[in-house]
Amino acid sequence: MSQIPDLDIDLLRSLCLTPGAPGSETLVRELVLDQIKDYVDHVETDPLGNLVAIKKGRNPGKVLVAAHMDEISFIITHIDPDGFAKFHTLGGFDPKTLTSQRVIVHGKEDVLGVIGSKPIHLMSPEERQKAPKLKDYFIDFGMSADRVKALVQIGDKVTRERDLVELGDCVSTKSLDNRISVFILIETLKRMATPAVDFYAVFTVQEEVGLRGATTVTRKINPDFGFGLDTTIANDLPGSSEAEYITKLGGGAAVKIMDSSVITDSRMVRFMEDVAKRNKIPTQREILTGGGTDTAAIQRSGDGAIVGCVSIPTRHIHSVVEMCHKGDIDHAISLLQHCLEELDQFSHDWA
Incomplete structure (x- = not known):
């Protein structure tokens, strides 16, 4: 070996x-x-x-x-009245990899958020059978809409949050x-x-x-x-x-x-x-x-x-x-x- x-x-x-x-x-x-x-x-x-x-x-x-x-990253395209943000991809993504991920929005300061989507408990049988699409996801900042809009604006770039770990003979991040x-x-x-x-x-x-x-x-x-x-x-x-x-x-x-x-x-x-x-x-x-x-x-x-x-x-x-x-x-x-x-x-x- x-x-x-x-x-x-x-x-x-x-x-x-x-x-x-x-x-x-x-x-x-x-x-x-x-x-x-x-x-x-x-x-x-x-x-x-x-x-x-x-x-x-x-x-x-x-x-x-x-x-x-x-x-590969994202860009903010919309912030709704409740402070949730929609985004578009910069590079190629498989939407199913976005579920429950943390991201960093590089606005007036770096802002941590999580990618959310409709809970499975509320999905119809038909929705559960469909592959997720980009439009199904949003970013939740865990803060008020006013606070979000003070820090984040349309056009801000978004990167993913994940540390590097060593797994056996490999690295993963x-x-x-x-x-x-x-x-x-x-x-x-x-x-x-x-x-x-x-x-x-x-x-x-x-x-x-x-x-x-x-x-x-x-x-x-x-x-x-x-x-x-x-x-x-x-x-x-x-x-x-x-x-x-x-x-x-x-x-x-x-x-x-x-x-x-x-x-x-x-x-x-x-x-x-x-x-x-x-x-x-x-x-x-x-x-x-x-x-x-x-x-x-x-x-x-x-x-x-x-x-x-x-x-x-x-x-x-x-x-x-x-x-x-x-x-x-x-x-x-x-x-x-x-x-x-x-x-x-x-x-x-x-x-």
């Missing part, structure tokens, strides 16, 4: 618990900047809010690695999508020596609402190579056949073959797997039939780039109990680090 790595859990917890709804990533960006500023040659924030850190390489060329800072990738990119910068080419470590914004940050920043940098860094589904659960797993927790870092937004470059897949084999890094292949990542924006923007993606297997994705295996996290750091350090060995020849 392989040894479970000693990860900086305190940093990971801070990243996951720091609020960062799409378009409101300031606090996460400040935390990341504090962690990386001593490990890069230059760092800047672009007009959209992407944090761009540059580490000079040994050879000509540019590689961009993107990890998005934003988390909200927003591992995609703070686990932010963590991996930070740790890669800390561990690595000199990259093969100029390395642009980009912590992007607004991925969950359409890859917006990655699209603009890639257009400006116009890299030769690119890597997405994001979570993927580990459906290795009761009731699922092996064909439905996508990836498996503890199976190693995942090398993306495709998702609904990108087909990665076959030369890059070959390079990543060769690097993993040389350095004895466990990997598994990923084909995700739904969903997409910043990898697609990197591939399509500018002149187009030769892209790959390091994916982190994640159970219970887009919920408050997302789960990643510590070994997979460590292997993802190692794979990305070695790919960046050995990119001068990449072969442009088609198989």
Whole structure:
């Protein structure tokens, strides 16, 4: 049995618990900047809010690695006369995961609330059989309407409230999508020596609402190579056949073959797997039939780039109990680090 790595859990917890709804990533960006500023040659924030850190390489060329800072969240759309708030999603949600959750509304001050819905005791037999819908939920602040309206207004962002816990060989919390990738990119910068080419470590914004940050920043940098860094589904659960797993927790870092937004470059897949084999890094292949990542924006923007993606297997994705295996996290750091350090060995020849 392989040894479970000693990860900086305190940093990971801070990243996951720091609020960062799409378009409101300031606090996460400040935390990341504090962690990386001593490990890069230059760092800047672009007009959209992407944090761009540059580490000079040994050879000509540019590689961009993107990890998005934003988390799936909500936005307040209405406050009724009794002080209950309605909301809309920022990113993809399965409504059934919202039942009985705590949230934080980032208004004039942070306000804790709970998501409520009609009690089952009052539902008709027909209502009990229906899947919940977003419109069935509201936020209850436990305070008077006047107090709510003094603190909360339409347009305020809402994030979920859930601490990080260690479960066996895993970590579980909200927003591992995609703070686990932010963590991996930070740790890669800390561990690595000199990259093969100029390395642009980009912590992007607004991925969950359409890859917006990655699209603009890639257009400006116009890299030769690119890597997405994001979570993927580990459906290795009761009731699922092996064909439905996508990836498996503890199976190693995942090398993306495709998702609904990108087909990665076959030369890059070959390079990543060769690097993993040389350095004895466990990997598994990923084909995700739904969903997409910043990898697609990197591939399509500018002149187009030769892209790959390091994916982190994640159970219970887009919920408050997302789960990643510590070994997979460590292997993802190692794979990305070695790919960046050995990119001068990449072969442009088609198989």
